[in-house]
Amino acid sequence: MTVTDDTLTALAATLPQGCLVTDPDLLASYSQDWARDPDAATPCAVARPTTTEDVQAVMRWATEHRVPVIPRGAGSGLSGGATAVSGSVVISTERMRRIEVDPATRIAVVEPGLLNAEVKAAATEHELWYPPDPSSFEICSIGGNVATNAGGLCCVKYGVTTDYVLALRVVLADGTAVRLGGPRLKDVAGLSLTKLFVGSEGTLGVVTEATLRLIPAQPPSSTLVASFASVQSAADSVLAITRTLRPSMLEFMDRASIGAVEDAMRMGLDRTVEAMLIARSDAPGAIAAEEIAVMADACAANGASEVFTTDDPDEGEAFAAARRYVFHAVEKLGSLLLEDVCVPLSKLPALVEGIAAISRERGVIVAVVAHAGDGNTHPLIVFDPEDAEMTERAHLVFGEIMDLTISLGGTITGEHGVGRLKKAWLPNQVGPDVMELTQRIKNALDPLGILNPGAVL
Numbered sequence: 236m237t238v239t240d241d242t243l244t245a246l247a248a249t250l251p252q253g254c255l256v257t258d259p260d261l262l263a264s265y266s267q268d269w270a271r272d273p274d275a276a277t278p279c280a281v282a283r284p285t286t287t288e289d290v291q292a293v294m295r296w297a298t299e300h301r302v303p304v305i306p307r308g309a310g311s312g313l314s315g316g317a318t319a320v321s322g323s324v325v326i327s328t329e330r331m332r333r334i335e336v337d338p339a340t341r342i343a344v345v346e347p348g349l350l351n352a353e354v355k356a357a358a359t360e361h362e363l364w365y366p367p368d369p370s371s372f373e374i375c376s377i378g379g380n381v382a383t384n385a386g387g388l389c390c391v392k393y394g395v396t397t398d399y400v401l402a403l404r405v406v407l408a409d410g411t412a413v414r415l416g417g418p419r420l421k422d423v424a425g426l427s428l429t430k431l432f433v434g435s436e437g438t439l440g441v442v443t444e445a446t447l448r449l450i451p452a453q454p455p456s457s458t459l460v461a462s463f464a465s466v467q468s469a470a471d472s473v474l475a476i477t478r479t480l481r482p483s484m485l486e487f488m489d490r491a492s493i494g495a496v497e498d499a500m501r502m503g504l505d506r507t508v509e510a511m512l513i514a515r516s517d518a519p520g521a522i523a524a525e526e527i528a529v530m531a532d533a534c535a536a537n538g539a540s541e542v543f544t545t546d547d548p549d550e551g552e553a554f555a556a557a558r559r560y561v562f563h564a565v566e567k568l569g570s571l572l573l574e575d576v577c578v579p580l581s582k583l584p585a586l587v588e589g590i591a592a593i594s595r596e597r598g599v600i601v602a603v604v605a606h607a608g609d610g611n612t613h614p615l616i617v618f619d620p621e622d623a624e625m626t627e628r629a630h631l632v633f634g635e636i637m638d639l640t641i642s643l644g645g646t647i648t649g650e651h652g653v654g655r656l657k658k659a660w661l662p663n664q665v666g667p668d669v670m671e672l673t674q675r676i677k678n679a680l681d682p683l684g685i686l687n688p689g690a691v692l
C-alpha cells in the first residue's frame with residue numbers, strides 16, 4: 236500500500252524522538268548499497284532505532300500497514316541486498332552500537348550497528364580476537380556481516396562469520412523478538428535456528444544483537460609474495476599449498492588488479508607478471524618460517540618467476556592492504572559489476588582460465604582478485620555505463636561467469652550474498668526443490684512478504 240503522511244506520523248508516535256527520518260535529502264543516501272543498483276528507489280522513511288523494542292515497533296507497524304522493510308547495516312554490501320524498494324521503510328542499525336566482552340567465556344555480545352573493526356578493537360583490549368575480516372572491515376557492520384555470513388582474508392584458516400555466531404536476538408516480521416542460542420560454547424537444543432538467520436540477508440528477520448565467539452589474539456604473521464608468468468601456474472600453486480598446509484591467508488591478484496593497484500599505490504609491484512599470490516602463516520614460533528618455506532617451494536615448483544618473503548609484520552601488512560585495495564583501484568577504470576563466485580578448490584584453475592576466455596571473447600576487461608585458498612574469486616567486470624553496447628556485453632559476461640561456475644559445481648556467491656543482483660541464477664544453482672523449500676521457510680516466517688522483498692527470492 237502507499238504510505239501516507241498519517242501512517243508515518245503514527246509510526247513516529249511509537250518511536251523515540253529523532254528515530255524516524257523523513258528528510259528527502261537524507262532518505263536518498265539510504266536507497267542503495269555499494270552494488271549501486273540503478274533501479275533503487277528512495278525509501279519513504281528511515282528508522283534509526285537504538286533498541287530492540289524500537290525495531291519491534293517498526294515491524295508491528297509495517298505488518299499492520301503491509302509496508303516493505305529493508306534492514307540495513309552500513310550499506311557496504313555488493314549484491315544489492317540493502318537496495319530500497321518503492322514505498323519501503325529502511326531500518327538502519329547505525330545507532331545500535333553497544334558491546335560487552337566477557338573474557339572468561341571469550342565472547343562478545345554486540346549490537347548490529349557496530350563496525351567489524353570496532354568489534355576487533357574491543358576484543359583486542361582483552362587480548363582476544365574476532366577473526367572474520369572482510370576487506371571492508373573498517374566500513375561494514377556486524378549486523379551486515381551476520382546477515383550475509385561475511386568471509387574475508389583469514390577465513391581460509393579461521394572460517395567465516397557463522398563459525399563465530401553463538402546466539403542472535405532477532406525481530407521477526409510481525410514484531411516478535413526471539414533469542415536464538417546463548418552465551419554457551421556448546422548448545423544443540425532444538426533446531427539450529429541461529430544458523431538459519433546467519434546469511435538470510437534481511438529476508439527472515441532483523442538481527443538486533445549477536446553473541447560472538449572470540450579466540451586468543453593472532454600471533455604475528457610471516458608473509459610470502461610470489462609472481463607468476465601465467466594464471467594457471469598461480470592456481471596450481473594454490474592447490475600445491477592447500478594440499479600440504481593451511482595458511483592464514485592465501486590471496487590471488489591477476490595482472491589487471493596488480494596494474495590498477497600499482498597505479499593507485501605506487502608500491503613497486505611488477506606490472507608485467509600475469510598473477511601474484513600473497514600468502515601468510517601465523518603458526519607459532521619457528522613453524523611460521525617452515526610453513527613459508529614450504530609455500531615458497533610450492534610456488535617455485537609451479538613456475539613462480541619471483542618469490543619474496545618477510546617476517547616483518549608491517550611489510551607483510553602492506554601487501555595485504557594492497558590486496559584489500561583492489562576493488563577501489565579497479566573502480567577507477569570504470570563502473571564495475573562485481574562477482575563473488577566460489578568453486579571447489581580443485582576447479583580453481585578451470586575457473587580462472589574460463590573467466591579469462593569469457594573476457595577475451597566478449598572484449599570486456601575482467602580483473603580477477605580472489606580469496607584463492609577458499610576457491611572464492613571476485614571477477615570485477617569493468618564497463619562504461621554511457622556505452623549501451625558495452626554495458627550489455629558486461630552483463631552477458633556477468634551471467635556467463637555464473638553459468639561457468641555452476642557448471643564447475645560452484646556457487647554464485649561465496650560471501651557477498653545473492654541480494655538482488657544474483658537472484659536470477661539461484662534456481663540454476665540449487666534446483667527447484669530447494670527453491671520451493673526456501674520459499675516455504677520464507678512464507679512461514681514472513682507470510683506477508685514485507686521483509687526485504689525482492690532480495691534472494
Ligand SMILES: Cc1cc2nc3c(=O)[nH]c(=O)nc-3n(C[C@H](O)[C@H](O)[C@H](O)COP(=O)(O)OP(=O)(O)OC[C@H]3O[C@@H](n4cnc5c(N)ncnc54)[C@H](O)[C@@H]3O)c2cc1C
Nearest residue numbers: 308309310311312316369370376378379382385386437442
Ligand atoms: C571494498 C569492499 C570490500 C569488501 N570485501 C568483502 C570481503 O572480503 N568479504 C565479504 O564477505 N564481504 C566483503 N564486502 C561486502 C560487504 O562489506 C559485506 O557484505 C558486509 O557484510 C555488509 O555489511 P553492511 O553492514 O555494510 O551491510 P549492508 O550492506 O547494509 O546489508 C547487507 C545485507 O544484510 C542485511 N542486513 C544488514 N543488517 C542487518 C540486520 N541487522 N538484520 C538483518 N539483516 C541485515 C541487508 O538487508 C542486506 O541484505 C566488501 C565490500 C566492499 C565495499
